[in-house]
Structures are given as C-alpha cells and as structure tokens.
Amino acid sequence: MAVAWKFGDNIDTDQIIPSQYLVLPTIKDMAAHTMETQNPAFSKAFKDGDIVVGEVNFGCGSSREQAPLVLKELGVRVIIALDFARIFFRNCINNGILPIEHPCAKEISDKDELLVDFAKGEIVNQTHNKTWQFNKIEGYLADILNAGGLAAYIANKKG
C-alpha cells in the first residue's frame, strides 16, 4: 500500500531541494531537506514506495539532478502529475523514476491510498475506489527505465 503525497501547481526544483543544500557532501545529506519549504515533515514521514503527486508543470526551474536524486533516495519510484517540466522529466527517466503524466492527478488527495501496477499500466485510488489506465513508456526510454537509469543502461551495454 502506497500513500499519496499531494502537492500543487508548479512545484519547482528549488522546492524539491533548496539551493543552499546542494553543496552538502552526499545525496543522503541533501535528502533530509527534500520538499521542506512545502512540507517540513516530508523527508521523515515519507515511506519507501509512497507516491508523489503534483498538478501542473511538476519539476520546473533549475536543471539540478539532485532533485530526482533526493526523491529517489527517500524511495520515490513513481511521480504522477498533470504534466512535467522537460529537464526534470528526462532526469527522472535517467534515474529510473517513472513520471506518469495523467489527468487523474487532479482527483488524488493528500494521503489517499494508491496502487500503481506497472505491468497493467494502471493507477488505483483505493481510498476513492477509482481506477485509471496510463500509457506505458515504450522503446528506448523504457529500456533506460528498466535498466534503472541511463548510467546503468550505458554500463550494461559496455558489459
């Protein structure tokens, strides 16, 4: 069972990881400050496998890859939003996080219980008893995602 952590429109990468923490030695150190301007409890209360949900333009702003990395560090594997900013979208795929663009983001509330079935391409909101289908990512991007990210994909190819 995964819990939804719901955020609003235009969650920029400064909200995901504020600038002043980018010089900390490790991603683990930075992760303690994830989303702190939006929800100070986030990094402590987020459970591995919970799901981040945003609305319009999730991940806009800076190209900092520390943003998907701190989310990944806390156990984010799926982000659902109405749409994503392009650099962040690409950074997610490159780090093995699945960004799902779907209008259902509007119908998910904070702390709803969700189930995402990758094989079926299905999002189930168990709190409200609703099911939605999403278009699975295919081709080259799916290969990167399945390898766990671009670096692993390249390393695998090198053998």
Added chain:
Amino acid sequence: MSNNTNGMTATEYIIAQHANRDRVRPGEIVNVSVDLCMSNDATTLLTDKIMKEQMKTHKVWDPSKVIIIVDHQVPADSVDTSRVQQQMAQFVDDQGIENFHTADGVCHQVMLEKYIYPGALILGADSHTCSYGSIGAVSSGIGSTDLAAIWASGETWLKVPETVRFILSGRLQPDVTAKDVALHIINLVRANGLTYKAMELAGSGIKSLTVPQRFTICNMAVEAGAKSTMVIPDQAVIDFFEKLERPVNNPSLFKNLEDTQNSSCHSEIQVDLNSLTPQIACPHYVDNVRPLSEIQGLKIDQAFLGSCTNGRIEDLREGAQLLKDKKVARNLRFLVTPASVSVYKQALEEKLIPIFLDAGAIVNHPGCSTCWGAHQGILASGQKMVTTGNRNFKGRAGSPESEIYLASPAVVVASAIKGELSHPREVR
C-alpha cells in the same frame, strides 16, 4: 524554399546537421553530436561522479569541447562550497580541460563572450542554457546524467522539438525593455506553455532588438518550459561577434538559416511591442505577471541588478543613468553584480561603478549572486526583493516567507531609489 533546408525550421535544420541527416521532423528522436558542453559549480561534481562510478568512464571524450565555470558561489562562502570548488579544480586538471573559469562571471555570459557561435549545438547542465538561440545556436539545459553521457561519448539523443514562432512587430516604447517582452510572453503562454517546444522569435520587431536584448528574452524561455530558442542570425549578430573579436562569418550557414524563415511550424503568436508596458512577475511564480501600474508603491527591502538575464553592460548603463546623483532609499539593500569580468571592466571604464557606490549600492564580483539565492543578499522572513533575475520561486533568495518580484533593470533601479516598486519616470 531552398532545397538545402528542406522546409525545416532553423532549429530542425541545425539538429539535422548534427544528426547527419538531410531532414528531421518534430517528434523524432535523433542521435546528435555535441559541439560544446558546459557545467558549473552546481552540477559538475555530480556529473563527474556519475561518469566515473556509474558509467565506468574515466576521461571526457574531448577536453577542448568541455567548459567548466564556477559562478554560483563566487567567492566560496563556506567550507562546503570551498571543497566543491577544490574538487572541481582537481577534476579539470586530471582531465586536461583548459576551458575552466573560476572568477570570470555567470556561465551563460562567459559562454556568450568566449565560446558559442551560430549553427552550433550546445548542451549545458544549467536550465538557462536555452539562451544561446539568441545568436542562432541550438542549445538546451540538461541534467548531470545526460551530461555525463555526453562527456563519455560526445553524443546524446534529442527529441526534435516543435517550433512556436513569436512574430514581434513594432518597437519598444521608452522605459519598456526586453525583460518586459519576456514576462509578457511567459504570461501569455504560462509557465508550461512551451514545454518540449522551441521558441523562435521572428518578425520585424526582433530586428529592432540588440543581441543582448534578444539574449534576455531567450534566457527566460525556460520559465515557460521551452527546450530551446531561436533567432535567425542577421547582421546584428555578425556585428556583435566582430566587436568581441570572434568573427562568425559563415555566409552559407547564414543564408540557409535565413531560408528557413517561412517554414511551417506548430503555431504562431503575435506580439505587438508598441503596446507593451513595464511588467512585474509577482511571488511565487514567474507566470504570475501583472502590469507594474497595478502594484506600484509596494514597499521593498532589497533590490538586485545583475544575473545572466540582465547583468550586461547595457543593463548597468540603464541603471546608472537613472541613479546618477541620487541615493538608494534608507534601509534598503541594493546589490549590483555585473554578469562578467568583461562587463565589470567596461563599467569601470565608463565610470558607472562610482555612480552605484556613491548611491550606496553594494557592488559584487561577477557571478550568479543573489539570483540563485544561496549566496549574497539573503532575505529574512517578511522581506521583499525586486530583482532583474529570472526566478521568484518560494524561498529562492532566503526565507520561504520572503517575496521576490521580477522586473527590468530600469524598474529595479527606480524602485531602489524610492524604496517601493516604482516606474522609472518617477525618478527622472
């Protein structure tokens, strides 16, 4: 339509050239060779780690095409930032990278002055890399994993973007600037309106704008989500590079790019420069744009003139001209940060710096400074800043309870004098 460009837009044409293809179409994913790549102190070390630890690659493919710029925290302001810069210096030495700048200015201004050229394909681990379309290059911001893959191979994949063409007509009125054009466009299309798209600026209006003005608009395109930008290069671009003593004379490229100007594109949007007025982006979103007249008089605590958006000599001249023989408002902190050392030296030569100092401003060494928020001029809870920078996100310049207003250099300086959001004519 020329046979050379096959009905492609300028952006598609340049991508096709780098993909070794006669033609590419929007939506296609193509593999491209990269002419130049750039990273800074916010992104270099992570890229280094990914290349070595995860991609098992230990040398960049061509050190002469890799540019590394320290600009976000200059000079280092903590033990951690100093360690980051120390490790960057070690990395460039190990790799034999000559293009390393530790105190020369904001990365995009340094790229403009020293490296970029029309027709090039350039990627950078900084979102404002989209600025270089202003001189006819295709450029875009990427993350560290993508950059690590480029360092390892000199190549990357790109999805060919659809082009949205903005047809500019008329001319800017007094006290209306390129920044106001940028804010107007972002307001029109919203913060995600150009996501995955190339923004092309065209029409007679673009010809009336200088290269630095075009750069300001292209720089802000990412705030509408754009992947890249394009202004078909003209005589103004040739003259601009002549002045930099870095000539870019390539008649066949310029002719081909010009031939693309009537190509079909995703959509066209008209912008009438004559009718624009000074604009302000209010907290905490860049598309929360209002006419200055609606919020004139709001009390402010800090003003900032600088950044890759508006830290060029033209911006400093505009500010100094308004500020001459005046003082900044009591209890207001006014920071001025030239975008590069070359801008700084020019400002010294033109005797602009004493005008800022005499007025009570703090003049900083070139760098990202207050615009990126973790360095210089941090805001306390409840404080308000008006800035020529490019982002007003919550907490971007300090406390999450502070507020940031984005405006043109003239509005920022007028507001610094009055201590409240002001129209430049109020201080003349």
